[in-house]
Amino acid sequence: MPRLGIHQDFLQDLIRLERPVQQKVVQTITKFEQTSHTGAHLEKLRDIRDERFKSIRIDHKYRGIVLVPQGGDTFTLLRVDTHDEAYAWVRHRRASVNMVTGCMEIRDDAIIDDTIEGMTRTSSKSVRPIFEHVSDADLIRLGIDEQMLRFTRMLTDVAMLEALDGKLPQIQYDVLLGLAAGMSPEEVWNDVVGTTAAPEKIDPDDLIAATQRMSHKVALVEGPEELMELFAKPFAKWRVYLHPLQREAAYGSYTGTAQVTGGPGTGKTVVALHRARHLARQGGRVLLTTFTATLARSLAESLRLLETDDEVLGRIDVLTVDQVARRLVDEHVGKATLVREEEEKDIWRRIVRRRSLDLSERFLREEWRQVVLAQTITSADGYLQARRTGRGRRLGPLQRAQVWRAIDEFQQELADRNYRTFESTCVEAVRVLAELNARPYDHVIVDEAQDLHPVRWRVLRAAVAEGPNDLFIASDTHQRIYDNRVSLNSIGIRLTGRSTRVRINYRTTEEILNWSCAMLAGEKIDDLDGRPSSLIGCRSEVHGARPDLYGAPTKNAELAHLVEILRGWLAAGVDPEEIGVAARSETMGHSAADALIRAGIDASYLSRDRDGLDGHVRVTTMHRMKGLEFRCVAVIGVSASQLPAANAVTPLDEDATTHANDVQRERCLLFVAATRARERLHVSWHGEPSAFLNLASD
Template sequence: MATLAIDKDFLLDFAKLEQSVQTRVHEVFGKFDTATHTGLHLEKIKNARNPQFRSIRITQFWRGIVLAPQTGDTYTLLKVLPHDDAYVWAERRNVSVNQATGGIEVRDDAALDEHLAHLDRQAPDNSGAHLFAHVKDSDLVRLGLDDKAVRFARLLTDDSQLDAAQPYFPSTQWQVLYGLAAGMTPDEVWADLGAEILDGPVDTADLDAAIRRSSHRVLLVDGPDELMAVFANPFALWRIYLHPAQQAVVDASFRGPARVTGGPGTGKTVVALHRARRLAERDDGKVLVTTFTSTLAESLEDGILMLVDDPAVEARIVVEHVDRIAHRVFREEHGSPHLITNADEKKLWRSIIDDLGIDFTETFLGEEWRQVVLAQRVSDAAGYLAAKRTGRGRRLGASQKAMVWQAIWEFEHALITRTVHTHETVRREATRILEQLTDKPYRHIVVDEAQDLSPDQWRLLRASVPEGPDDLFLAGDTHQRIYNNHVSLRDVGINVTGRSRRLTINYRTSAEILRWSLELMHGARFDDMNDRLDTIAGCRSDVHGDAPTVEGFGTRDVEFASLSEKVQGWIDSGIEPSEIGVAVRSRKLGDAVAAALTKHRIPSTFLADSRGKTEGVAIGTMHRMKGLEFRCLAVAAVSSKQLPAPYAVASADEDEHTHARDLQRERCLLFVACTRAREQLLVTWHGEPSPFLTPLL
């Protein structure tokens, strides 16, 4: 019986096809098993680079390109293109097997030949040092480069030549050269390939076996029902399939807490979801999947429902954001807490400052309480005098520390006297309750967006699961930290040393958008939550597209009118309104964008009001965009008066260190927003641009 496989590149193309063509693809491949048995429409292609290429008729104008098996019964759908383009594609492309990974590779052989000829012609006149002169041929071959790729590597003299080759070069082989060009040693590149490397020799002539090994690139479809599900939502469904480097992390057994890091779009959340399923399959204990906000928790729950099809496994997975856990534990013991507002908290700090006559601000004292006292579980004056204040900026002498501790004691005493709580004191009490339990509520905990959890939230999670193998699994990236939480995992009882994996391939954003967004972070320093500096150097995308468009305007009205015209242009080009997003710094700006779109008769929905369902263009604050993605995205009003937002940045006179951290958090917020774009990114401002943009203009 014939089996259909689908190349991931076609899944990316499918959503761009006209609806009528999509419908015919449904019909043709829904009957594919019958078609292959009768020989219907499958035809050999004259002048095809690979003799196994076949064409299949979609309509009179459209053709599909299929890789037929050499001996088995698995046919792989590679492309659907207009008639003439399909045959040109087959004449220029080839399929090969990587000799290190054993995986399938689709390559533009004609373009590679043309580029090699060009490099050959340049070689006699080129006196520059060759890019890979320091790497032995034997290392290139060991890392999976074939003869043609080795020859290509030997002719390169500049990084730009390698970048230009990415669209047509075999992707895994290009990643090897990219790593070597970035300064990695052959052994480091070998380690980076990780689980992709096969033990023993690879039969590079056996395409059928290569397809079966290529679950990261090729999706095997079991029957017409599954095929229809794939075509109905190709982007969402593809996100639950794993690259071998991701699969290795999912399947691993760790002796204790472990984590996965990586830049935006590298699949950390997908790995976390698969990890939760794998842990729930291994034993009968409860698996908690958690993060720092309710909206992200809802997204994780949707992912679990998409991924898990066994009711027994699904019943063992609980998805709940961390503060909800704290409040539930607190409520079961004490009833519902009475929470004070941020404004009331500031008033309380101000009254204490006035009563004590001390020279500190509400912001400084509030941060000192959170970042030092709560983070280190300080309970008395002696403990505070001995506490580490690394990174707090303002130095305090012994007498000043005594005054600060007095203010903090007065603050906590006032909370107790008034029988009120903050979220922090609710978490602290819930942690105390959980620490006393011998029977913990969870056997495993999986944490997404780990960089945004506070020290007391980490202590709560540590107290919720017994210490042991695979107890905690963390996924995060400190370059995407958008809340004022900094933590040393060791200080909260979580040791991931030697159990940390890093992902480098971006699956969401085009190389052009990623490169531009990474420049926003140039020169910034980030901790790795494990007492070292973090990096996203080497983060890369194999997908190419348009460079971001960056435009300034004189007034907000002119900016938003131009934005509306751009959005209409996207819609006119065939992009669904729901695949378009607009990110802004505040709700007020979002309302203004919505009014501008309405004036142009473009439907829109504000994400904060949508409850997960959007109709029309999605408008959201930069915070609300976290965890989402759009084919086309506009980041609007990136002006000097809006970003950094004045209300979100402490004065340098108040607290120099908090001021610097606030600025970095605002920069991260812009970075997160821009990396939500898959294919097209538009960044606009009115008046003066944000200082974060100035170096890129």
């Protein structure tokens, strides 16, 4: 029976096609599966470099490009596009087999040859090739073939390499990009090539075997039923679709704590969901956790899409870390009043006034959180000797003594009034867990881990016994939007040799991703072990429209334009719940929701305690967009007066280091909001635009 390999690029093509065309594609492929053993439905192409490429008719406007190896009955669908675009794509492309990975590669032969010829004509001995420090032997060992070796040896500008993304064989492109970024050949082997290297002897002419090795890029299906199961997924189910590249991370067995890292849209949350189900199906008690209640509700909803067995679901708790801590403390210690943020600030302000301190309530509060709680300091001597890494304002011994007395007074007031903050609840929960005879969970899975404070990490470390598959962490520190910085090593969580990095963005178009990443260019961001983290290599393989930027003179004019943008999306067939609107402030968000409702567009505001209504556009703050995704996103109010938000940034003269961290966090917040979009992104402001937008447009 014929087998049809569905290439990952086609999956992305299908998502961006309009729904009537999607249905025709599925019908065409189903018919092909049933009758293609004779080659029916496949059309020979003229004036192409590789005769193994054939076309398949979708309708009068659209065509698919299929790779048909000689012999065998395995076909691979590579591309779906309009007639002219599909033929333009295939005209100069050629399929080959990488002699290291054993996988099929597709390259634009004409572009590579023309580039080599152009560099030969303009070569200058005064300009040094960027890869002259890498030997031919190392390049060949990393899978660079003869044609690409000629290209590599002449390359003098990394910008030219980046401009050819999508034209070069993908693994070879990743190898060169890694070397250009300063990675050693050994690091490139471990990070890029080693996971896909073929153990057996490779036949350079056997494309069928090459395709079968590509579990990370090609999903092989048998028959129309399996095909329909793969494609007949509503938008919501794409949120939990596990791509083959992510499968090893989700279903692997680890000797200890493991993590998956990657940029936005690379599927880290999907990996976490599948891992939770996998471990629960094996009988384990699983905690699937994150930072905010909004994210926890989204995880629970996605988990129900993924798993329907109530017995399996009953073994998975989907809770925030704060919810876990509060349950433990309420049960074993007793209930207390939870102090909300504004009331906590009032307590600090009163202490500052009573003690006539030359320090702000914000400084004291962060000193308590980032130094005292982060390092579990319990005495004045401990605080006098504490490291204050990341705290820009220096404190002498006398000042430290004053600060400690203020902190001690704050903690005493909490105890006297039977108050707890979220953080102090976590501290108490760690004590409770240490006294229990057994841990409450067999496995803990952490999503959006970059936003957790050290006290929350200690709760998680104490909630599961140390051992195989104990903790599984999904994180991206470029999406850190709360002021929580931590080194996992300092908490006793070690990841050596058990980290997987995913690079392919399955959500966002290349145009949206590139625009968003520009906002973080030059920012120094560390991972959870304190090492530099980079977005280099993070890419999308689906293309679409560039982000739409709009500046308005007034707030009302901006909201009126927002109404028109959303009407256009809805008219194009986008469902209301597939549209998200993000604002920096709740005030702007509520104004947007009201404007949409007045215009006859169903919209609901997503808050801490309220989910969006079915059939409604979701409007919320940038913070609450975290972990969500939509086909279309409008980010509004990106004005200089709102981003960065003045009340979220420490004054420069108070603490320069904290000020810089706060500004970086605001930049990351816009990055997060923008990368929630799959297909279309609209960014608007009124008055003067945010400086972040100027950076993103350079």
